[in-house]
Amino acid sequence: MRLKLTVLLLCLWSFAKAQYSFSGYIESNEWQNSVYLSIVEDYRKISGVYSEQIIAKTTADSSGYFEFKGNMLDSDNRIYRIHVDKCSDATQDANHFNGHCSDSKEIIFIANNKDTLKLPFSFENQVFCDINSTNDKANAFVRIDSLKADMRFAYSEFRSEANRKLNNKKWFKTLQDFGKSLNEPLAELYIYSYLSDRTSDLHSYYVEDLKSNNYYENLKSRLLENYPEASYTKQYSNELASDTFMLNSSVSDATSFNWTYLIVALLLFSVIVNLFFISRFIKSKQHKKTELKDKLSKQEQVVLEHLLQEKSNKDIAETLFLSVSTIKTHTNNIYKKLNVQSRDDVKSLFTK
Structure with a gap:
């Protein structure tokens, strides 16, 4: 009886401690340091970059090493994706629109909450080519x-x-x-x-x-x-x-006459039209921001970028090696040219 109890406690302890660890290396000179972990719940979206699928983000260190770990994943096998790209945070949403990003690298694998998975460098420091995992199903997609x-x-x-x-x-x-x-x-x-x-x-x-x-x-x-x-x-x-x-x-x-085909065709047409207008909307927003910036001088554009980062006049002055009064002058000129009254008004033009 005592032996059975001991075995049961060990099993419960092991289950409570169960956690995943997905680690690997990227070439930091080639890719952004941000690495993303996604869960794929739609097998029609296995490959690609979809922001709604991302469940974790980490940063690779100077050697390119990164790791995801925890115990929040499903205990059963699921499809996961790790990817890196060359898109900055400012342009990521636009570049990843509809799951497409030409400057990205991904690896798709099967895992669960108890798995340890490693992604080492392969030939000539290629990333995401090899999988070493405790799950024998992990490399099926590779x-x-x-x-x-x-x-x-x-x-x-x-x-x-x-x-x-x-x-x-x-x-x-x-x-x-x-x-x-x-x-x-x-x-x-x-x-x-x-x-x-x-x-x-x-x-x-x-x-x-x-x-x-x-x-x-x-x-x-x-x-x-x-x-x-x-x-x-x-x-x-x-x-x-x-x-x-x-x-x-x-x-x-x-x-x-097959109404199903007509309904499917109408749905597809609706999706295409919506995607078209969304794309137009995104391009229009980018064009409007460009037009607003074109109203400013080169120096004012630099100051604008710091204003959008919510830096104080003193911080901006120190960064640009200018006086605080000069920064105030540039700021007032920006307000006049953009027809706004405050920093919050400026921010609303570029962040909405």
Whole structure:
């Protein structure tokens, strides 16, 4: 009895102390020192930079070393992303609009709250190429990306329509079989999102495959068994039901008008229009700020930047090696040219 109690207490202590540690190195001369950790709850947004997915931010030291640690993650496996970029804090929102940032580097992995994961430098100080983890599923996405790189090479050997069609058929099956061999439903979702992407040449093969292959229902069963509470499972079930419904509708009555397609098209059109106007709005804001700054002299623009940082006149004067009275003169000129009355008015023009 005493032995059982001791074992139970040890287990409880181990559980209470369970925490994750994700660490690695970046080349500090190449990247910003800010490193971000994101949780991916939408497998259609596995790759990219999405501010709503970020759960932690840290700063690499002078050697490039960084670490995320704590005990706030899910106890079950989930999809995570670590990324760095070359975007400053001031321009990050604009550059990451709609998940796109051309100057970024990321690595996607599977982990849970008990995992230790390390991302060492690889050949020629390349970052985010290798994963060392206590979770044997962690590097599944790296292996998939490696296979996709082989696929792109195969496509590039002969740039012809015939070669493309042959490769489409071959690689669709190859990727699907590779996903099953990994024995990890989350990795299969990564491949599924790629094969079923409506913008991909492989989508037509997915539609045909869905008609007769029970693979997709089996994947649903594996997700329900392994990840019943995960958002990925619900998302996949809904997508599969939607695609199956549209497929059956088109087969049962090919001549009838399919309202589903119209609704989807209208939704897509609405999204595109909204994205267009949001983009226009962002550009308009940036243009307005530029116009306001153009009204000022070079020296006044420098003083303006310090005013926006909420520095006092004395601090600005010391930084620019000018007298306080000169700073006051520049400040008054800025007020007049921007047609404002106070620092708060200036700040509202550039920060709203």
